[in-house]
Amino acid sequence: MPEITILGGGREVGRLSVLLETGTEKFILDHGIEVQSFEMPIKPKLPLDAILLSHAQLDHSGYVPGLYKSGYGGNVYGTGVTFDLSSLLLRDSLKIQDRNGIEPMYMAHDIKEMERKKKIVEFGRKEHVGSSVVEVHSSGHVPGSVSFIINSNQKRVMFTGDINFIDTQLMKAAALSYQNIDMLITEATYSHKNHPERTAAEDRLREIAQETIYNNGILLLPTFAVGRTQELLLILHDLGFPIYLDGMGITATEVIMSYPESVRNIERLKKAFGKAHKIAKSSQREAILSKPCIVITTAGMLNGGPIGYYIKRLHKRENCTMVISGFQVEGTVGRKLLDTGRYINEGLDIKPNMKVEQIDFSAHTDHDHLIEFFKKTNPGKIVLVHGDRTPEFAQELKHMGFDAYAPANGDKIKV
Ligand SMILES: [Zn+2]
Structure with missing residues (x-):
């Protein structure tokens, strides 16, 4: 049996x-x-x-x-x-x-x-x-x-x-x-x-991107390298704002693009990825923070990766926003931030002034x-x-x- x-x-x-x-x-x-x-x-x-x-x-x-x-x-x-x-x-x-x-x-x-x-x-x-x-x-x-x-x-x-x-x-x-x-x-x-209507979630993200950038802020999108990085890029790329990709999401997107049949519309992904700026080394990060932009960076649950740098640099700025879009497992830095409003990681324990919002793109x-x-x-x-x-x-x-x-x-x- x-x-x-x-x-x-x-x-x-x-x-x-x-x-x-x-x-x-x-x-x-x-x-x-x-x-x-x-x-x-x-x-x-x-x-x-x-x-x-x-x-x-x-x-x-x-x-x-x-x-x-x-x-x-x-x-x-x-x-x-x-x-x-x-x-x-x-x-x-x-x-x-x-x-x-x-x-x-x-x-x-x-x-x-x-x-x-x-x-x-x-x-x-x-x-x-x-x-x-x-x-x-x-x-x-x-x-x-x-x-x-x-x-x-x-x-x-x-x-x-x-x-x-x-x-x-x-x-x-x-x-x-x-x-x-x-x-x-x-x-x-x-x-x-149940998840919210997909289009409503997409509209909300675009709205936040617009508000943040018109307020001269930076929209931070910590996310998983595989799947969500590409999804967020596709939702935001035609707004016309500068988008920076940082972390493993860049290589992951390149891998995915080498299998065109693995996605719904390879041409759109190629176009969106082509337009995005890629952060190749950590020394490039500082320069992008002087102007409003969108940063999509790897670290799905905020525990590690480049997101730590951006939070340290931007948490005091009220005109910046961080949108968390993935499932946050119990015990992760992201889960704690959503539950308590505090970012506790890498020796920091702070209550960010920047807005933190969760949108469900599961x-x-x-x-x-x-x-x-x-x-x-x-x-x-x-x-x-x-x-x-x-x-x-x-x-x-x-x-x-x-x-x-x-x-x-x-x-x-x-x-
Ligand atoms: Zn799973």
Whole structure:
């Protein structure tokens, strides 16, 4: 009887990993880290047959090299852009581990081993692993992100990775309906709420950009390198204001542009990126602060990266604004700032005079879309992961007649 074991991401956002034992093959579905604490998933027992990697972000990919370190020698399946972005993010993570004085979780040669063992998947093509057949579907979350359906021993198990069912500036929406799914393992980051209308959020950001710049201020946009950097650029590029890109978002955008089919409209992205100024070295930062502008800089949850510099230089200026647009995990600098109004990081503990606003541009689906997805797909079992309010949501789904589960890490469920 096929069975899954939750290795990470049970009743929490981050370090997602699921072991799927089909009876003939053993799959690892993602193997991420908790981005704030670097906590890793439960170690699976070797041997394993394959790792399926849904996308590049570290809460999904962050400990894949760790599996190679512990002796795994098989393949890892993902899209080309996922692998190129993972290489970037994993090497950066290694640097951050070093800077934070953490004993490295893996070595550069483990990342190389992962790169050597990569198997590139494409939409619409089926991958054969032993007697199992793996289908690949676009998940609409970030460039390269996919959902997998594993067909094995007459069962169909779907793993969404992170999924989004609306079109964004950058990505086309994922499909809502899949056939004959026995078990659906889905992310549930926003199972507790609905996102605001996308166009309203975009209008609000443009409005803030205009107000800030007319007040001679600077709009700071700390954000994730993969996905959100490009999304914000696409929303703001045609306002005609100078936009500066700083940090890993620059290289990430270049990688994404080398896979034109991974985004909704490559020409718009090329145009927006072409017009933006790139900060190549830290010595260039000071000069841009003398005039009003928009700065999109890497550091999704404010913990590290160039954003620290900009906050130090601009926090006293009332005519500047910082917009936080991503999910802020508990315990991060960004979460604390939103909860308490204080920026506590790198020896600073300040209450910024600049305006701080949160706008929801999530690339994760929300409560109502998840329910629509479940109704259209009608899976035999629903397993909720990658969310910190999954038990409540499972209850709600049970009342609607679904066979829903909110497992904790270590729990096993029969398919
Ligand atoms: Zn995620």
